[in-house]
Amino acid sequence: MSPLKILIVEDSATDYELIRYELAKGAIRYDSVRVETEEQFLHHLHAWNPDIVLSDYTLPDFDGMTALLLVQKHRSHTPFIVVTGSINEETAVNCMKAGAADYLIKDRLDRLPLAVRSAIERYRVEKDKREAEEQLLRHSEQLRKLHAYLQTAIEKERTAIAREIHDQLGQALTGLKMDLSWIERHSPDHTLTEKLQSMSGLIDDTITLVRRISSDLRPAVLDNLGLAAAIEWQTDEFRKRSGMACEVELPKDDIPLDLNKSTAVFRIFQETLTNIVRHSGATRVRISLKADGSRLTLTVADNGRGISQEALQSPSALGLAGMRERAVIAGGKLDIAGSGAGATVTLTLPMEVSA
Ligand SMILES: Nc1ncnc2c1ncn2[C@@H]1O[C@H](COP(=O)(O)OP(=O)(O)OP(=O)(O)O)[C@@H](O)[C@H]1O
Ligand SMILES: [Mg+2]
Missing domain, CATH: 3.30.565.10 (Histidine kinase-like ATPase, C-terminal domain)
Structure with a gap:
């Protein structure tokens, strides 16, 4: 795995070295960049694309909350850990509410490697989950479109078949029926009458059947x-x-x-x-x-x-x-x-x- 890219917002060079020391002690492989102004911060956020941001809370020309809000705005999927000199419960709560992954004080920097690891892991799991959800959404959208397309195609096909059966078969049967009654009227052979009438009845039944099949497929009404x-x-x-x-x-x-x-x-x-x-x-x-x-x-x-x-x-x-x-x-x-x-x-x- 390539080293973690850690962007560190810190005005004190000593504290920066301390942070680096703790990270190395915690066996974290990383590259880091230190920034102390908003301009530098934004530049590295976009150009360097860090995996995680560690930020001091109060700096002469910048502050942790602004940095956090910028991350939320531009790179909301990058974990952000506040590393500050003094504890202030209200500030800590505000930072967590604004989306910070963790909040550490500099006296307890030994916790830092664990905090970095767990933040990275948590965001990775969230990212995988988000991607899986997005993929699922895309797939179900695609399935829905396919379903709609198939339904429309089926209806078109049914309408065409229903019409064909109704019109072609219906007309042919009606023609047959007319021919039969013509034969019945013109045939001197009365022995045929019964047979002809039974055929005519069968044709009537078939016409009814054709109409039913046709309207079961797609009712003209x-x-x-x-x-x-x-x-x-x-x-x-x-x-x-x-x-x-x-x-x-x-x-x-x-x-x-x-x-x-x-x-x-x-x-x-x-x-x-x-x-x-x-x-x-x-x-x-x-x-x-x-x-x-x-x-x-x-x-x-x-x-x-x-x-x-x-x-x-x-x-x-x-x-x-x-x-x-x-x-x-x-x-x-x-x-x-x-x-x-x-x-x-x-x-x-x-x-x-x-x-
Ligand atoms: N009006 C109803 N009264 C009682 N149970 C019903 C009613 N409608 C549906 N069900 C129940 O819901 C189940 C699911 O219905 P569904 O239409 O999805 O499947 P199906 O009718 O069994 O099969 P098919 O895929 O052929 O429609 C049925 O098996 C039945 O147990
Ligand atoms: Mg059913």
Whole structure:
């Protein structure tokens, strides 16, 4: 390891030598520079980039507190130890409050090597921690962006596939159905009638299936009629498929929300309903969508068994994690209250009028 660079603010040459003597006695490998004015101090702080600063408190042309504040301002990650001739409790407290790593008196300079070592070590640990936190933050930001990108790509793909299935398959099936009824009308062979009618019934079922597959992928109502209509439609579907009683409260007017946000709200709503069917054992669901001023609130409450804290915090709860992530990306937040009678999922989102 290269020697420590120690910047020493000291007007007395004798005290400087004493400090150097104690450091050497404590087996610290170091280079040092002595300064005694603000100008010299600032110059070395920037040009030499010391690992640690040791500073006298009172000097003829400078003082320890000013030096400390300068370090905090320019090089706040450099440890600063006050080394002073006389003890003054108030000054010591003020220095520690201002960010000094330690406070020593010159009569007890034998403590200096240990103080230097522990300050350096403490700042090193803090630096590592800070860097790890920054890296974690960068990574989670990157993951969030990736998640948002993937969600948008998935929605685009789903919309395209839904449209294709609906339009192409739907039209082909309708064409087939028209041809069948033409044959039925023009064929003199009545033995075919039954067969033709059964084929026509099969085509009807297939048309219904195609519509369902298409709207499961991406309901056209969301794109064409907006969020409130889509929530209403999805609630009807849910009621039919699950048999649960659903109370739904929707705003009279449609909500002005851009498509990304309404997609996020809609997908969160769908995931919430899926969870209710799969896990809650509920018999009743209350759904409310409100837009007051600039805030949208979607609440879905079931009367089932509720969600435990373990389930809420479980790293394998990817459905819930996806819901939270969608909410955050849309600029909102998701609250899930699990205890008591049933679970309540509340999504709040700031609204901006769509462009
Ligand atoms: N409405 C609810 N009532 C009771 N428990 C629920 C409810 N919603 C979620 N849970 C609990 O929370 C857990 C996590 O839900 P999450 O949606 O993350 O995962 P999942 O539904 O089990 O799987 P998937 O990844 O397919 O969604 C569930 O396994 C369930 O135990
Ligand atoms: Mg789920």
